[in-house]
Amino acid sequence: MILEVTGLKKYFDTPAGIVHSVDGVSFKLAKGETLGLVGESGCGKTTTGRTIIRLYEPDGGRIIFDGQDITRKSSRDMLPFRKRMQMIFQDPYASLNPRMTAGDIIREPMIIHGLPKDEHTDRVSHLLRLVGLNSEQAGRYPHEFSGGQRQRIGIARALAVEPEMIVCDEPVSALDVSIQAQIVNMLEDLQKSLGLSYLFIAHDLSMIRHISTRVAVMYLGRIVELSGSDELYSRPMHPYTVSLLSAVPIPDPDKSDMRKLVALKGEVPSALNPPSGCNFRTRCPEAKPECSHLTPELEDKGNGHYCACPFV
Amino acid sequence: MNDEILSVDGLHASYFTTKGEVRAVDGVTFSVRRGEVLGIAGESGSGKSAAMLSVMGLSGSAGKVTAGRITFRGHEVTSSTIKELRGKSISMIFQDPMTSLNPVLSVGWQLGEVLRRHKWQGDTRSRCVEMLERVGIVPAAERLGHYPHEFSGGQRQRIMTAMAVICNPELLIADEPTTALDVTVQAQILAMMRELREASGMSMILITHDLGVLAGEADRILIMYGGRIMEEGTRREIFYSTAHPYTKGLLRSLPNPERPRERLTPIDGQPPDLLSPPKGCPYVRRCPQAMRICLGHRPETFTLSGTHKYSCWLGVKG
Numbered sequence: 073m074i075l076e077v078t079g080l081k082k083y084f085d086t087p088a089g090i091v092h093s094v095d096g097v098s099f100k101l102a103k104g105e106t107l108g109l110v111g112e113s114g115c116g117k118t119t120t121g122r123t124i125i126r127l128y129e130p131d132g133g134r135i136i137f138d139g140q141d142i143t144r145k146s147s148r149d150m151l152p153f154r155k156r157m158q159m160i161f162q163d164p165y166a167s168l169n170p171r172m173t174a175g176d177i178i179r180e181p182m183i184i185h186g187l188p189k190d191e192h193t194d195r196v197s198h199l200l201r202l203v204g205l206n207s208e209q210a211g212r213y214p215h216e217f218s219g220g221q222r223q224r225i226g227i228a229r230a231l232a233v234e235p236e237m238i239v240c241d242e243p244v245s246a247l248d249v250s251i252q253a254q255i256v257n258m259l260e261d262l263q264k265s266l267g268l269s270y271l272f273i274a275h276d277l278s279m280i281r282h283i284s285t286r287v288a289v290m291y292l293g294r295i296v297e298l299s300g301s302d303e304l305y306s307r308p309m310h311p312y313t314v315s316l317l318s319a320v321p322i323p324d325p326d327k328s329d330m331r332k333l334v335a336l337k338g339e340v341p342s343a344l345n346p347p348s349g350c351n352f353r354t355r356c357p358e359a360k361p362e363c364s365h366l367t368p369e370l371e372d373k374g375n376g377h378y379c380a381c382p383f384v
Numbered sequence: 385m386n387d388e389i390l391s392v393d394g395l396h397a398s399y400f401t402t403k404g405e406v407r408a409v410d411g412v413t414f415s416v417r418r419g420e421v422l423g424i425a426g427e428s429g430s431g432k433s434a435a436m437l438s439v440m441g442l443s444g445s446a447g448k449v450t451a452g453r454i455t456f457r458g459h460e461v462t463s464s465t466i467k468e469l470r471g472k473s474i475s476m477i478f479q480d481p482m483t484s485l486n487p488v489l490s491v492g493w494q495l496g497e498v499l500r501r502h503k504w505q506g507d508t509r510s511r512c513v514e515m516l517e518r519v520g521i522v523p524a525a526e527r528l529g530h531y532p533h534e535f536s537g538g539q540r541q542r543i544m545t546a547m548a549v550i551c552n553p554e555l556l557i558a559d560e561p562t563t564a565l566d567v568t569v570q571a572q573i574l575a576m577m578r579e580l581r582e583a584s585g586m587s588m589i590l591i592t593h594d595l596g597v598l599a600g601e602a603d604r605i606l607i608m609y610g611g612r613i614m615e616e617g618t619r620r621e622i623f624y625s626t627a628h629p630y631t632k633g634l635l636r637s638l639p640n641p642e643r644p645r646e647r648l649t650p651i652d653g654q655p656p657d658l659l660s661p662p663k664g665c666p667y668v669r670r671c672p673q674a675m676r677i678c679l680g681h682r683p684e685t686f687t688l689s690g691t692h693k694y695s696c697w698l699g700v701k702g
Contacts, residue, residue: 112566112567112568112569113537113566218654218655219428220654221654248427248428248593248655249427249593249595249634249637249638250427250633250634250637250650250651250670251650251654252637252650253637253638253648253649253650253651254650254651254652256648257647257648257650260647275566275567277567278638278639278641279639281639281641281644282639282644282645282648301644302644305641305644315568316567316568318571319567319568319570319571320567320596321567321570321594321596321597321599321600322596322599322600322641323595323596323598323599323623323635323638324599324623325599325600325619325620325623325624328596328599328600329600333571333575335568335571335572335575336568339536339538339539339569
């Protein structure tokens with residue numbers, strides 16, 4: 073295991089009250105594996121990713137990276153771990169400094185982590201070629217690249233210090249369909265050649281299915297279902313997963329006409345004041361009176377298929 | 385024939401920037417029939433939004449229609465007549481429900497403004513209540529007094545839709561109406577739009593990059609690239625008898641649920657630079673089947689059926 077997260081909590085104190093963004097999330101990530109983290113806006117998937125690499129301070133739970141507890145490490149003690157865990161961001165426009173050249177952007181983590189200076193330039197050229205750009209482009213500024221090319225620069229930056237795990241936060245959502253496939257293929261190739269582990273955060277369920285070995289579905293700060301990706305998509309158990317999958321548009325007219333839509337009532341409740349017990353019960357088509365006072369835990373329903381609902 | 389409510393013939397539109405002329409729409413011809421949903425698919429910069437903004441006369445100060453003819457119900461649309469039609473007979477909704485509503489005015493006021501502007505002949509308030517109920521915002525009478533920040537993203541898109549259809553338009557142009565929304569909310573909004581269409585018989589142009597949405601919603605589909613229409617057909621023709629290499633490439637680049645872990649087939653290269661577009665086919669540099677003729681000569685349009693056409697030199701071979 074490269075990563076083990078247990079009971080992770082992250083709350084934000086706002087003028088309106090305490091937002092329960094991540095409310096007891098547990099999962100493991102094996103070396104070389106891709107775990108997909110999927111859910112709708114506000115479910116806490118991005119906050120989970122950021123808390124794991126300690127961009128946010130956790131309010132509860134434990135984060136074990138390669139056998140070592142990093143939950144409370146000081147920023148100085150975190151530095152060697154930060155080299156081993158990197159992040160790729162969603163927005164290829166906002167995540168690159170417009171005043172730095174592509175080469176300087178990729179070089180920056182090498183400076184921070186004290187890689188030998190005489191290797192920097194060669195390494196920048198190598199990384200640019202690795203992500204499908206060429207070394208002559210090192211002197212160009214972000215605005216001279218297209219969206220897909222900028223995302224390649226962001227990936228080269230994440231790879232600069234040879235990490236073992238990368239948190240990919242919606243890395244292709246801002247890109248056009250034809251470019252998404254280019255970047256996803258590249259991430260898969262890099263994973264194979266460099267032995268990387270990915271936590272892949274996205275809201276696009278078909279892309280998550282394609283790239284992930286296992287998938288965790290989040291709703292309102294909690295994981296409601298976690299299983300192997302084929303198993304999850306062919307036999308979803310949790311009522312939320314069932315309705316989520318039924319809402320994904322299918323690019324095939326006949327299949328689209330034939331499918332049954334399991335519509336959900338209403339909207340996602342506020343994370344300021346989540347419902348008691350099972351927090352999905354206010355929208356659940358199967359809700360029972362007892363759901364208001366028992367908090368469902370993820371339990372193994374067989375074949376490593378975990379579901380947080382005692383009634384399935 | 386007179387089934388056609390909107391027809392656009394040879395539309396060219398450009399944006400004039402400091403770097404030069406961007407040919408956003410480069411000779412686009414299509415029509416919309418009464419009661420149908422015409423889907424327009426394309427990636428960023430394909431000209432799908434620019435074409436619709438040109439139709440609506442909303443291209444802004446830098447944008448200009450340089451050639452072409454637009455007719456609505458048989459009458460030519462000009463820069464003066466569009467002002468009469470806009471918001472009444474033809475309306476448009478945009479991608480971002482967060483920025484399309486005025487944050488300092490109640491939604492009731494904003495809905496009523498559309499009616500006042502178009503000199504609605506009935507009771508304004510009761511019409512606003514009726515429309516909010518039809519888009520599923522309840523209790524409508526109470527919600528009229530609320531401000532945009534008191535609604536979720538999905539609710540705001542419902543309100544935008546109510547505003548767009550409050551004068552019973554004959555054509556609704558929806559530009560990426562669900563792109564900013566989550567899938568479960570998207571499904572709710574698409575279902576609501578379907579109900580509104582079934583009740584009123586209005587036509588709709590649905591612009592999206594999501595081929596899955598079009599497979600479910602559109603009667604006919606246009607595939608755009610580099611400011612031009614690459615392929616046009618019924619939704620079955622586009623998905624099951626795909627003719628253009630670009631459309632094929634788009635469909636192949638999507639993950640296939642039947643073969644979940646299979647490597648994706650991307651379209652190589654980058655979209656064309658519209659400041660200096662290729663002389664021939666805009667897709668030539670990314671097309672796996674490109675021929676010499678594609679570089680220098682703009683492809684002709686070949687007809688496959690009464691509804692299915694594509695612009696590609698491969699059509700010569702038949």
